[in-house]
Amino acid sequence: MNLRRLLAISRKEVFQVLRDSRSLLTVLLMPLMLMSTLGYGVNLDTKHIRVFAYDREGSQASQDLLKRFQSSDYFDLAATVTDYRALGAALDDGRCQLAIVIPYDFSARLHDGRPVYVQALVDGSDNNTAELAIGYAQGVLASYGAVVQAEYLRKSNAPSVNPVLSVDARTWFNEDLESKNFIVPGVAAIVMAVVGVLLTSLTVAREWERGTMEQLISTPVTALEIIIGKLLPYFALGLFDTAICAAIAVWWFQVPFRGSVVALVVGSGIYLVAILGLGFWISVATKNQLAASQIGLVTAFLPSFLLSGFTFPINQMPLGVQPFTYLIAARYYIVILKSVFLRGTGLSFLAGPLIALVIYASIMVFLAKRSFHKSLA
Amino acid sequence: MTPANGISVEVENLVKRFGEFTAVDRISFQTRTGEVFGFLGPNGSGKSTTIRILCGLLHPTSGRATVAGYDVVESPELIRRNIGYMSQKFSLYADLTVFENLRFYAGMYGVHSTELRGRIDWALEMAGLRGRESSLTGTLSGGWKQRLALGCAVLHRPPIVFLDEPTSGVDPLSRRLFWELIQRMSADGVTIFVTTHYMDEAEYCNRLALMNGGKLIALGTPTELKLGSIQGALLLLECERVGDAIERVRHLDGVRDVAVFGNALHLVVSDEAVAPAIRTALEADGISVAGLHTIRPSLEDAFVALTTRRANDAPTELSV
Numbered sequence: 183m184n185l186r187r188l189l190a191i192s193r194k195e196v197f198q199v200l201r202d203s204r205s206l207l208t209v210l211l212m213p214l215m216l217m218s219t220l221g222y223g224v225n226l227d228t229k230h231i232r233v234f235a236y237d238r239e240g241s242q243a244s245q246d247l248l249k250r251f252q253s254s255d256y257f258d259l260a261a262t263v264t265d266y267r268a269l270g271a272a273l274d275d276g277r278c279q280l281a282i283v284i285p286y287d288f289s290a291r292l293h294d295g296r297p298v299y300v301q302a303l304v305d306g307s308d309n310n311t312a313e314l315a316i317g318y319a320q321g322v323l324a325s326y327g328a329v330v331q332a333e334y335l336r337k338s339n340a341p342s343v344n345p346v347l348s349v350d351a352r353t354w355f356n357e358d359l360e361s362k363n364f365i366v367p368g369v370a371a372i373v374m375a376v377v378g379v380l381l382t383s384l385t386v387a388r389e390w391e392r393g394t395m396e397q398l399i400s401t402p403v404t405a406l407e408i409i410i411g412k413l414l415p416y417f418a419l420g421l422f423d424t425a426i427c428a429a430i431a432v433w434w435f436q437v438p439f440r441g442s443v444v445a446l447v448v449g450s451g452i453y454l455v456a457i458l459g460l461g462f463w464i465s466v467a468t469k470n471q472l473a474a475s476q477i478g479l480v481t482a483f484l485p486s487f488l489l490s491g492f493t494f495p496i497n498q499m500p501l502g503v504q505p506f507t508y509l510i511a512a513r514y515y516i517v518i519l520k521s522v523f524l525r526g527t528g529l530s531f532l533a534g535p536l537i538a539l540v541i542y543a544s545i546m547v548f549l550a551k552r553s554f555h556k557s558l559a
Numbered sequence: 560m561t562p563a564n565g566i567s568v569e570v571e572n573l574v575k576r577f578g579e580f581t582a583v584d585r586i587s588f589q590t591r592t593g594e595v596f597g598f599l600g601p602n603g604s605g606k607s608t609t610i611r612i613l614c615g616l617l618h619p620t621s622g623r624a625t626v627a628g629y630d631v632v633e634s635p636e637l638i639r640r641n642i643g644y645m646s647q648k649f650s651l652y653a654d655l656t657v658f659e660n661l662r663f664y665a666g667m668y669g670v671h672s673t674e675l676r677g678r679i680d681w682a683l684e685m686a687g688l689r690g691r692e693s694s695l696t697g698t699l700s701g702g703w704k705q706r707l708a709l710g711c712a713v714l715h716r717p718p719i720v721f722l723d724e725p726t727s728g729v730d731p732l733s734r735r736l737f738w739e740l741i742q743r744m745s746a747d748g749v750t751i752f753v754t755t756h757y758m759d760e761a762e763y764c765n766r767l768a769l770m771n772g773g774k775l776i777a778l779g780t781p782t783e784l785k786l787g788s789i790q791g792a793l794l795l796l797e798c799e800r801v802g803d804a805i806e807r808v809r810h811l812d813g814v815r816d817v818a819v820f821g822n823a824l825h826l827v828v829s830d831e832a833v834a835p836a837i838r839t840a841l842e843a844d845g846i847s848v849a850g851l852h853t854i855r856p857s858l859e860d861a862f863v864a865l866t867t868r869r870a871n872d873a874p875t876e877l878s879v
Contacts, residue, residue, distance in 0.1 A: 190666025194655065201654050397650035397711075400614050401667035402639045556635075558616045 191411025702733025
C-alpha cells in the first residue's frame with residue numbers, strides 16, 4: 183500500500199465531487215430533505231383524536247364526563263350533535279374518529295348505583311388509532327367512574343373507602359413519550375445509507391463506463407489503494423452529513439442529546455465504512471451507473487427504513503422477517519443513535535452493536551476488494 | 560527493466576478466445592528495444608486484444624508473452640511499472656484540469672516528488688498545452704487530448720509504450736505532430752508498440768505486423784512488406800472505358816490480378832516485360848491507353864494482396 187498513490191486517488195475524487203453539482207446537492211440537501219420529511223412526516227403519536235358527542239341526557243353529570251374528554255390531550259371534542267344520523271355521517275366522511283353516545287338515563291343510573299353503558303363508535307379504518315382511541319376512552323371513563331364511586335361511598339357514609347389501585351408511571355429516556363424523540367435520531371442512519379450508497383455506487387461504475395478505469399488499472403496502483411483512496415472523501419462527506427443531522431435533531435427538533443460526542447463519532451464512523459463498502463461493492467459488481475444506483479437505493483434505503491427498527495420495533499415484526507434485520511447495517515447504528523441521544527450511554531455499553539458494525543464493515547470491504555479485479559474481463 | 564538481449568516484447572503462440580470467438584489466433588513475434596513496432600489491421604483483427612494482454616489487462620487463453628522480460632500472467636504488476644499505455648478510447652478524466660490529470664497520473668506511476676515538476680513541465684511542453692494547465696480536459700480538442708494522454712502515459716519514463724489507435728479521430732496535422740513525438744521517443748531508446756489502421760501511419764514504423772482475423776499474416780519492414788507481398792511487378796494503367804479494359808486485360812497471359820484504384824487500374828503481372836503486349840491488346844480493341852508504367856506497390860497494395868491469400872497460410876516472413 184502506497185500512501186501517495188492512495189492520497190492522489192482521494193484528491194482526484196474530491197475534485198470530481200466538487201465539480202459535480204448533482205453529487206454536491208445530494209450531500210447537502212439529502213439531510214435537510216429527509217430530516218424534514220421524516221422528522222415531521224413520521225408521527226406515531228395519536229393525540230387530538232376528533233370526537234363527536236351525542237348527549238342524550240344533557241345533565242350536569244353527562245356534561246362533566248364530556249368535559250373530561252375535552253380536557254384530555256388525546257381528544258378534541260369537535261362537536262355535539264342531536265341525533266344518531268349526524269354521528270354516522272361524521273364518521274363516514276372522517277370529520278371524527280370517535281363518537282360518544284351518553285344514554286338518556288346516565289345520571290339516574292349513576293345515582294342508583296346501576297351499571298352505566300356509554301357507547302363509543304370508532305373509525306376502524308386506521309386500526310392503530312382506533313385501538314388507542316378505545317384505550318384512551320376507557321381511561322377517561324374509568325377515572326370518571328372512580329370519582330363517582332368515591333363520591334357515592336362518601337355520601338352513603340360507608341365506614342371505610344377501599345383504596346383504589348393505580349399505577350404511578352414515570353417514563354425514562356423519552357419523558358413525554360414523543361415519537362419525534364424516537365424517530366429523529368434514527369433519520370441520520372437513513373440519510374447516511376442513502377447518501378453513502380448512492381455516491382459510492384456511482385464512483386466505480388462511472389470509471390468503467392467512461393473508460394477511465396482501463397487507463398487507471400494499467401498503472402501500478404493496487405485494488406486496495408483504489409478502494410480506500412476513493413472511500414476517504416465520501417467518508418468525510420458522510421461524517422459531515424451526520425453532523426448536519428445531529429445539529430438539526432438537537433437544535434431544531436429539540437431532541438435531547440445525553441450521550442457523548444465521541445460515542446456518536448465512533449459509531450457513525452464504523453457505520454459509514456459499512457455503508458460505503460456496500461455501495462462500493464455494488465458499483466464494482468455492476469460496472470454500470472444506472473444499475474448501481476437502483477440497486478443501491480433498493481438495498482440501502484428501503485431496508486434501512488423498514489427493517490432497521492427505525493419506524494417499526496424489530497421484536498414486533500413477524501418471526502420470519504426478524505432474521506433478515508441482522509443483514510441491515512442501520513439496525514445496529516440505530517441502537518447506537520437512540521442510546522447516544524436518549525439514554526446517554528457511553529461507548530462501553532454499546533460494545534454489542536459496535537462490534538456487529540465492525541464485522542459488517544470488514545465483510546463489505548472484503549467483498550468489494552474481492553470483486554475488484556485489475557483486469558478487463 | 561528491459562533485458563539486455565535487446566528484446567522488449569516477446570510473444571509465443573498467443574491465443575485469446577472470448578467464448579466461441581477467437582480474437583487472437585496463435586500469434587508469435589518479438590519487438591526490439593527502441594523500435595517503433597506497428598500493428599496494422601482492420602477493426603476486429605485482434606490488435607487491441609493483443610495490446611491489452613501485453614499490458615496485463617486481459618489474461619491470454621494460451622501461449623506465452625513477456626514484456627520487459629516479465630511474464631504477463633505471472634507478474635503483471637512488474638510490467639505495469641515498465642510500460643505506458645494509452646487506450647483506444649480517450650480515458651483521462653474529462654472533469655479534471657490538464658494539470659490535475661498530469662499530477663494524478665504522476666501519482667499513480669509513483670513519479671518522485673523531486674522529478675514531479677520537471678516531468679509535468681515536459682509533458683505540457685510536449686503536448687503544446689503550456690498556458691492551458693487549468694483548462695478542463697473535456698474542453699480540449701481531439702489532438703490536444705491525444706497528446707495529453709500520451710504525456711500522462713509516459714510521465715514515469717517507461718522503456719516500453721503501448722499506444723492503441725492513438726490517432727483515431729484526430730485531424731491530419733495533429734496526427735503528424737503525434738508521430739513526430741513518437742519518433743522522438745523512439746530515438747531516445749523507448750520501444751513504441753502502436754496499433755493503427757491508417758496505411759500512411761504504418762509507413763512511419765520500423766517494423767510492421769499485419770493482423771487479419773486474429774492471425775498474424777505478415778511481419779517485416781514497410782519496404783519488405785511492399786516488395787515481398789507481390790510476386791512479379793505492379794503496373795499502373797490509365798485508359799478510357801475502364802470497365803471494358805478490365806475484361807480485356809484479365810485474361811491476357813502474364814496478368815495475375817486486376818484492381819481498380821481511383822479511375823485507373825493496378826495490374827499485378829508476372830513480369831513488367833508484358834506491358835507492350837497489354838498496350839497492343841487494348842488498342843486493338845479501340846481502348847486508347849494514356850499511360851502504362853511500373854509502380855512501387857503501396858502498403859495498401861501489400862495489405863490487399865496479403866489478406867486475400869488463403870486464410871490458413873502460414874505467416875509470411877518477408878525479407879529482401
